[in-house]
Amino acid sequence: MKKVLIAGRGEIAVRIARACRVLGIGSVAIYSDADAGARHVRKADEAVRVGPAESALSYLDIAAVLAAARLTGADAVHPGYGFLSENPDFASAVADAGLTWIGPPAAVIAPIRSKTAAKDVARAAGVPTAPSAVLDDLSEAGLQAAATHVGFPLLVKPEDGGGGKGMQRVDRMEDLVPAVQAARRVAASAFASDRLLLERCIEGARHVEVQVLGDQHGDAVHVFERDCSVQRRHQKVIEESPCPVLTLAERAAICESGRAFARHVGYVGAGTVEFLFDPVSRAHYFLEMNTRLQVEHPVTEAVVGLDLVVTQLRIAQGARLAELFGPEGLQQRGHAIEVRVYAEDPADGYVPQAGTLQRVVWPDAPMVRVDAGFETGDVVPVHYDPMLAKIIAWGRDREEATLRMLAALRETVVHGVATNIPMLIDVLQQPSFARSEVNTGWLDAFYGTEGPGYGVAPSDAALLALALAGPGQAAAGAASARHAAGPAAARDPWDMLVGLRVGGGRS
Amino acid sequence: MKRQFEDARGNRFEVSSSPAADGAHSVEILRGEGAVRQDARVRRAPGGEWLVEVGGITRTVYLSVGQNDTWISSLSAGDSLSHTVRLKPVEQRRAGRGDANPTAHLRSPMTGRVVVVHVAAGDHVVKGQPLLVVEAMKMEHVIKAPRAAVVLRVACAVGRQVEGGAELVELEPEQA
Numbered sequence: 001m002k003k004v005l006i007a008g009r010g011e012i013a014v015r016i017a018r019a020c021r022v023l024g025i026g027s028v029a030i031y032s033d034a035d036a037g038a039r040h041v042r043k044a045d046e047a048v049r050v051g052p053a054e055s056a057l058s059y060l061d062i063a064a065v066l067a068a069a070r071l072t073g074a075d076a077v078h079p080g081y082g083f084l085s086e087n088p089d090f091a092s093a094v095a096d097a098g099l100t101w102i103g104p105p106a107a108v109i110a111p112i113r114s115k116t117a118a119k120d121v122a123r124a125a126g127v128p129t130a131p132s133a134v135l136d137d138l139s140e141a142g143l144q145a146a147a148t149h150v151g152f153p154l155l156v157k158p159e160d161g162g163g164g165k166g167m168q169r170v171d172r173m174e175d176l177v178p179a180v181q182a183a184r185r186v187a188a189s190a191f192a193s194d195r196l197l198l199e200r201c202i203e204g205a206r207h208v209e210v211q212v213l214g215d216q217h218g219d220a221v222h223v224f225e226r227d228c229s230v231q232r233r234h235q236k237v238i239e240e241s242p243c244p245v246l247t248l249a250e251r252a253a254i255c256e257s258g259r260a261f262a263r264h265v266g267y268v269g270a271g272t273v274e275f276l277f278d279p280v281s282r283a284h285y286f287l288e289m290n291t292r293l294q295v296e297h298p299v300t301e302a303v304v305g306l307d308l309v310v311t312q313l314r315i316a317q318g319a320r321l322a323e324l325f326g327p328e329g330l331q332q333r334g335h336a337i338e339v340r341v342y343a344e345d346p347a348d349g350y351v352p353q354a355g356t357l358q359r360v361v362w363p364d365a366p367m368v369r370v371d372a373g374f375e376t377g378d379v380v381p382v383h384y385d386p387m388l389a390k391i392i393a394w395g396r397d398r399e400e401a402t403l404r405m406l407a408a409l410r411e412t413v414v415h416g417v418a419t420n421i422p423m424l425i426d427v428l429q430q431p432s433f434a435r436s437e438v439n440t441g442w443l444d445a446f447y448g449t450e451g452p453g454y455g456v457a458p459s460d461a462a463l464l465a466l467a468l469a470g471p472g473q474a475a476a477g478a479a480s481a482r483h484a485a486g487p488a489a490a491r492d493p494w495d496m497l498v499g500l501r502v503g504g505g506r507s
Numbered sequence: 508m509k510r511q512f513e514d515a516r517g518n519r520f521e522v523s524s525s526p527a528a529d530g531a532h533s534v535e536i537l538r539g540e541g542a543v544r545q546d547a548r549v550r551r552a553p554g555g556e557w558l559v560e561v562g563g564i565t566r567t568v569y570l571s572v573g574q575n576d577t578w579i580s581s582l583s584a585g586d587s588l589s590h591t592v593r594l595k596p597v598e599q600r601r602a603g604r605g606d607a608n609p610t611a612h613l614r615s616p617m618t619g620r621v622v623v624v625h626v627a628a629g630d631h632v633v634k635g636q637p638l639l640v641v642e643a644m645k646m647e648h649v650i651k652a653p654r655a656a657v658v659l660r661v662a663c664a665v666g667r668q669v670e671g672g673a674e675l676v677e678l679e680p681e682q683a
Binding site: 053054165189190233345347348349350351352353354358359361381382383386410411413414415416418419421422425457458459460461462463464465466467468469470471472 | 508510512514515516518520522523524532534536538543545547549551555557559561566567568569570571572573577578579580581582590591592593594596616617618622642643647648649651665666670671672
């Protein structure tokens, strides 16, 4: 493996280019017209345009991506996350073109793509699943039989869906028929199939997922768990490792379930087995497997001290897990928290923000990592996911990690687009977060539909700067300052100290 | 010169300054009911931050002046919840509303797909009423009426792909 084409954009493409550099492997970024000068383009060895801004004609165009690999002589493809990362046709096309696919082969992805098929595989692997049923018989008797089998409360879900779309909770038998009809309409318009499934609703469940790695020689290990329960409308916002509420025995059980699933499907590369954890019964239930690198992989890297992307590359080169980790294996140490910094306005229903970043200052502190897709001067396009960066803080315990994260967020500056940073600071200070009394519905319930708004008033210093250097003031303020001071300004110790005169030609 | 700014919640801040001795400026800050007057000096640091000095104490402020918004962040520990604030000059807002009546054309905040349209031409809508839903990257975004209005035209349809900035609905604002 000499050169890797990275089939993604934003922070993850930067992250993968860096891992390639660690191993002395070349990297090729791809970009659409909207990303022509983007940070991921600047951080890779080479970059190739794959099409216009619309992702269907650029990042999702398999032929264009493979043409970029041919042009640059790349001999391997890393799919990143999103876009084509979980598309078995892309995995096959890469292999058919004679390139190394950094991930599980299409034959591994295909059988676990649908939620129901993956559940069947989980049962076969001895991994616990919540009671569920596919709705094949849509007669009232058929629905009732399925609901009785699953039990209330239950969720009606489009089989092909994601992101909670079309999902409905049903508490009583009499509400079942209308809920099924509504969910079918959503599924038919939004997804490839209108097939539905019923699944037992685990009330107050936490989202706990297990990082797994499989090699090309049939071995698979788990790399411990992550808790991603702080979600906004089914999108993860804060992730951490370890899960704060598991006992040692519960952690061992859930991690072993993840490993068993990976081994059963012959998994190759890095993947994540997602579970719901019931904090009352203390049981865990298989949800689905993500056959790619996850956004939140850095929290695992922080507590285990393992570079997961370098490991992906080594596995693709044919390395054995036993050689990579040795007899002592992997250990979890301390606590790590990740926040996702989104360009969105929490004061306005989280509407995504696009525009030029006039000023960005990411935090730079001990035990804090920033994976950023943008810096000062970059443009956030309207066309893609609005995530600007991830910030990861490590501590010897959860409290220390939380304090470090709060400090990091307080020194982060993003001007030009609104961000969710005020919300992140607010959440990290909540007693419920400190006690980790959260579940996947907590954040939405906490803020209601309106979002947290902005609770921050400008400081006196901010308003003084605004008065003297704000719009319409910068030139005038500076000029009058020098004028008023007259020739004495050159001897002003304050002026000497800074070495740059406002509005002056000399620096 | 007095200048007025407004934050996202509609809080107003007024600042004015006049030259004082030794290159300092006398600045008056009005927030809510209280006014404060301080003698301050401001200098730009090599990295572009503004260094604000009052009575020998310097604080660092990040300030970015955009076309519509001014962004300020101050990181000093003296600010209880120091973070970024986005302000709009008040005059600018009035001028913007006067010419093209920008709130009358609701535009898609991002490229996505229209999944629900709640209104039709001729409908009266109240402020905050959901008009339609645009979906992008698995996320649904509800487009709400910015004020009481009559729907003149719906410029999109369910299932249609829309570009960021594309017109979705045209409204004629009603006097409250």
